[in-house]
Amino acid sequence: MADILLEGRDLKKYYPITKGLLQRTVGWVRAVDGISFTIERGKTLSLVGESGAGKTTTAKAVLLQEKPTSGTILFEGEDLSHFSSHRLKTEYRPRLGSVQQNPWSSMNPRMKVRDVVAEPLVVNIKQTKQQLRSRVAELLEEVGLDPEQSENYPHEFSGGQRQRIAVARAMALNPSLVVLDEPVSALDVSIRAQIMNLLKDLQEQHNLSYLVIAHNLATVRYMSHTVAIMYLGQIVEYGEAEQLFKNPLHPYTKALISASMLTLPEDEEKGVEKIILTGEMPSPMNPPSGCRFHTRCDEARPKCSQEEPLLRDVGGGHLVACNKV
Amino acid sequence: MSKVLLQVEDLRSYFFTRKGVVKAVDGVSFHVNEGETFGLIGESACGKTVTALSIIRLLPEPAGQVVDGKIILDGVNLLELDKKEMRHYRGRVISMILQDPMTSLNPVYTVGDQIAEAVKLYQGLRDEKVTEEVISALRLLKIPSPEVVMRNYPFQLSGGMRQRVVGAIAMSCHPRLLIADEPTTALDATIQAQYIALFKDIQEKTNVSILFITHDFGVVANMCHRVAVMYAGRILETATTREIFKDPKHPYTSALMQSVPRLDQKGGRLYSITGQPPSLRGLPAGCRFAPRCPVVKPVCLEQEPPEVKIGEGHFVSCWRVK
Helix, strand or coil: CCCEEEEEEEEEEEEEEEECCCCEEEEEEEEEEEEEEEEECCCEEEEECCCCCCHHHHHHHHCCCCCCCEEEEEECCEEHHHCCHHHHHHHHHHHEEEECCCCCCCCCCCCCHHHHHHHHHHHHCCCCHHHHHHHHHHHHHHCCCCHHHHHCCHHHCCHHHHHHHHHHHHHCCCCCEEEEECCCCCCCHHHHHHHHHHHHHHHHHHCCEEEEEECCHHHHHHHCCEEEEEECCEEEEEEEHHHHHHCCCCHHHHHHHHHHCCCCHHHHHHCCCCCCCCCCCCCCCCCCCCCCCCCCCCCCCHHHHCCCCCCEECCCCCEECCCCC | CCCEEEEEEEEEEEEEECCEEEEEEEEEEEEEECCCEEEEECCCCCCHHHHHHHHCCCCCCCCEEEEEEEEEECCEEHHHCCHHHHHHHECCCEEEECCCHHHHCCCCCCHHHHHHHHHHHHHCCCHHHHHHHHHHHHHHCCCCCHHHHCCCCHHHCCHHHHHHHHHHHHHCCCCCEEEEECCCCCCCHHHHHHHHHHHHHHHHHHCCEEEEEECCHHHHHHHCCEEEEEECCEEEEEEEHHHHHHCCCCHHHHHHHHCCCCCCCCCCCCCCCCCCCCCCCCCCCCCCCHHHCCCCCHHHHCCCCCEEEEECCEEEECCCCC
């Protein structure tokens, strides 16, 4: 039996569209529309999709930055909606960490690195200055920075180093789950590998769970154990990473993989062609009927515009939502 | 043998700041053939964009200056032209696409007006002729229902469409050289694939030469015929795309390639290059990559390696390569 840390069940997040003086609700943006997922202890779940797919909204729901419209989040088997605000503050939030995409905007430029990293500790734990200082030094060392630099300000560091500082801050309270929102996409290629390796090492040492949000499939394949491919607020394919990348079943997953694949000139001569999707992602205010992907799918059949495909298990925990599969 | 359109020789562009001279581009040479896509790949601050701005002569003067070198386009050294003559080249002969369409389009003019501005200025057309040209530029970029889109404002369009509009402005006056500075970086993966396919198609139709600036080897593989790898203001290796993937010779090229996770390979531990690129204010003596190089030799720390030809169109600057 898998050791499940966090589970999302049928999560929905709708944002109202209001109009006029009375702010009447005239419609809904269905940012996340009924998704379920599980994050195992010590493992990584990645949410993949293009902008507007609902990845970040899902992560915000997990971080309690957004209250889901409906659906439940279970943490170690307990429904978060049954937690009192005091319990959330003392038993849930400290066990989460978060790393944002852009290390230039995620830190207060007027705080010293020491204070940036210490902030979660100061807020949550009563301790002496001496204890605080040694914990910060320990954290900085763990992410590969020199503790001597803790008196410096964020602007004195490079992008990769700042992302290390952000990781140190996320690790400060010994969390069980860290939400990584595009952790490497703002970094240079040669620095990305350093940060990804660091994250993997930390995961092994501390048995951490990661919820990764990414749009780069190669990064995802490297980082994750389980992958959820999202399109317009829904999960279209879900499964164990290796299996999903070896045997993608949903036409959208296939197109994404094809778009991210390295095609060399000789591949092109061999006749390897990229799948190029037509059109763009429709608006989540007014999603297409039936399968949401049918407007861009080259395998679409008449049935697809009417019938909404459900996520079905095709074996070994590999779930696909497609009428053809 | 195809004809050379653009020849850059020993280009040096420096920034003179209060804290000292920043040697952003420090001796760069390459050429772009007619109808060819030439990739310039490197990490941030390696001098890719400054090279591009030097060619189109839009460096932020007076701080940024081309201090040495030649930029020969079709037999004319662009660096010897005065401002007025250069204006004749910009738009008509050379045009440029920037990374972020949200900042390169004016939010208060319609898309059609913005394309028309270039058409009027550079082709001297009027009235219906302008509209015709605008629509044909939008068609070239495969924008659906151009008659409608030309009346839209940038905020009404998606990111991919906006970047196509920027492309339409750049292509509206039928340039011979298009400089594309990371045009796909801000786009989603499937839209990126669309955009690249589109530009391959446009190149076939118009035979435009493209100088493609990117940090993504995937884009290079897909789009470019030849490629140069830049590091700290210099080109370390130039080769055909095929050659550079099959047989990268410079340690930086191969390290960079190994540090990118591949979709078709299982995740193990990634190779990572230690340290960071040097500051352009105080460059190390000898080879610029030496402080981070896994196979560094004593000579690398003392003398800058010369560029060596090791095959047809394959040049490397490294003491290990003979």
